[in-house]
Amino acid sequence: MSGPLEGRRVVLGVTGGIAAYKAIDVCRRLVDAGAHVVPIMTEAAQHFVGTTTLGALASEPVQTELWRNPTTPIPHTVVGQGADLILVAPATAKLLSAYRTGFSHDLLTNTLLATRAPVVVCPAMHTEMWEHPSVVDNVAVLRERGVHVVDPESGRLAGGDVGAGRLADPSVIVAEVERVLGPGDLDGTTVVVTAGGTREPIDAVRVIANRSSGKQGYAVAAEAAARGAHVVLVSTVELAAPVGVEVVAVETAEEMRDAVTQRRATSDVVVMAAAVADFRPVAAAGGKIKKDDGVPEIVLEATPDILRGLGEDKPDGQVLVGFAAETDDLRANALAKLTRKNLDLIVANDVGAPHVGFSHDTNAVTLLRPDADPVEIDLASKREIARAVINTIVEIRAASRTGEL
Incomplete structure (x- = not known):
């Protein structure tokens, strides 16, 4: 009676937004559900969350760059090919733009381009950014390509603002990962x-x-x-x-x-x-x-x-x-x-x-x-x-x- 995440290899990408702290809870929930979590953090993400914190809860140490990897000269290919699913939470406007255009400037974007596994992105940003036409267009194109998008919620944002753009609750994010990796044997019912x-x-x-x-x-x-x-x-x-x-x-x-x-x-x-x-x-x-x-x-x-x-x-x-x-x-x-x-x-x-x-x-x-x-x-x-x-x-x-x- 194992669940859909038992033994599955999930790459968790964390980008540089204030909501990066919620990725810790997402990681813990994924591991508790039986997933093997491979964490990747962008340089900007490390301004919000330390690699030690995420690495302590994940299944492997955090990877942060394309270079100086002691195990392989092509970490993005190895990680991307070995993934059952790639999850990006939070996904900033920068990440969405780079992914949409194929701009592979760091380990996370290279990994996204080097995989055929399903991808779930969870945008999080201020309301003005989330509603900007370029972001709206990027999200629409990614959806058309089959990327699973967990829309942000409305609520309190950084700086005391209130509006759409807050990262979805970790329970919602993990439920979407379970759905994507699940058997889908009740689809349409x-x-x-x-x-x-x-x-x-x-x-x-x-x-x-x-x-x-x-x-x-x-x-x-x-x-x-x-x-x-x-x-x-x-x-x-x-x-x-x-x-x-x-x-x-x-x-x-x-x-x-x-x-x-x-x-x-x-x-x-x-x-x-x-x-x-x-x-x-x-x-x-x-x-x-x-x-x-x-x-x-x-x-x-x-x-x-x-x-x-x-x-x-x-x-x-x-x-x-x-x-x-x-x-x-x-x-x-x-x-x-x-x-x-x-x-x-x-x-x-x-x-x-x-x-x-x-x-x-x-x-x-x-x-x-x-x-x-x-x-x-x-x-x-x-x-x-x-x-x-x-x-x-x-x-x-x-x-x-x-x-x-």
Whole structure:
């Protein structure tokens, strides 16, 4: 279940802008994701960040010049040919111009010209520079040539100015690298994912809820997006949105049903990772119920069974995935739900086991399908679990297309 960066050779080019300090975080994230990071710094970059700092976090010492390299007389060719991807963060106006025109005046620009690997550039500069016609033209030409451009954000800039031009967040940059190096096996698909626990109002301040944190659903959404899907995340929680994912905020089971139903006809995959409440009060009080009035009688009714409804009206070719959080008879209960709700895959987990399920950053699951043997996934991060789920979805879609189901 290795990720797209595991063992991949990523050249990280750092140019001379104030945002160079963020390259340290980018480097750390790349290494944490399993990449072998080869750092190159321009002369100007060294005015902002020391080579010792970047080299301590990267996989190799920082390279800075074409000359006096003790290992090879042609470092740009060796580095460029050996790269799986070249990332430039930040990319100054000077770098963009030189790359566009083929002006190879230093190690980084020579390396960019001496590679056939994909290239990701992350511009960062003051607003006036970012909006200058020459920079706009350079970026447009690079895009046309297939260079991946991570646009800068709007926000606070050097000198106290505010506007467009701030380097994209390191998480966004690394997500783009993962997408470019990923398998792309969900390109062109639309995936709807639900996450979190629904909340059913008792009165103006109290709800019936559950312990779901939404972390597993968010991990599934992030993994699907990294594999090329357009992802709609229907969520009841306020976690940071995965990069490139559209988030639809809901609270109750009925709101979640409506949001999913509106999108199911155009969705290739629906993953119901949310913990939907089974019951809700028949009538919620308009204000706060006062304790002095005595213990209230709360009459419950069933909430809509979203998953059953999706299974009963499933479009041809759509993959429908459910989750089963159980405390006993895990496999039997999950298999019954798989059949009863017409699912293509169910992800079952024992939420009573240590470090599994609600609120944890780890999970352990059993993947059950109508047409295949169960697959046990031992305790792993929720992103690794998400990767296993998406891998299985890709298998199901491939088998469906070849008529093997």
